[in-house]
Amino acid sequence: MRQAHHPEPSEITLTGVMAALSDPIRVGLVRVLADGRERGWGELRAPVAKSTLSHHLRVLRDAGLTRTRQEGTRCFVLLRREDLQTRFPGLLEVVLVAAEADDVGRQVGVKDGALSR
Known part of the structure; x- marks a missing residue:
């Protein structure tokens, strides 16, 4: 894998963030990651193919x-x-509260027995 590009904070745009959060799977991933733990990709559970x-x-x-x-x-x-x-x-925080209230991304989680780092 080549080195991943991460935008600098000043490069993060509202429209980019909102577009990324327009999919329930991605909202679910954010909900899982909101606990502050670093997760291995293999620990994540979602009803999609690995490539997706x-x-x-x-x-x-x-x-x-x-x-x-x-x-x-x-x-x-x-x-x-x-x-x-x-x-x-x-x-x-507003996105997380709204996602919780509407149960958006509920199908995304962490695999049973996955250890957090």
């Missing part, structure tokens, strides 16, 4: 919502909560 999950994770990374780190052959993902809070104060 990889696409969703790339969309979140490209929009500046997540940071991806490679360790050997494994990839790990972390929500960029502080960067998002600095750039758009309160936005992430």
Whole structure:
């Protein structure tokens, strides 16, 4: 895997973030990652093919919502909560509360027995 590009906080745009959050699977991934734990891609559970999950994770990374780190052959993902809070104060919390209220992304989770880092 080549080195992933992560936008600088000043490069994160509202329209990019909102576009990335326009899919329920991606909202579910953000909900899972909102606990602040770094997760291995293999720990994530979603009702999509691995290639589709990889696409969703790339969309979140490209929009500046997540940071991806490679360790050997494994990839790990972390929500960029502080960067998002600095750039758009309160936005992430509002999205998470609304997603919880409407149960958006409920089908996304962590595999049973997955250890968090």
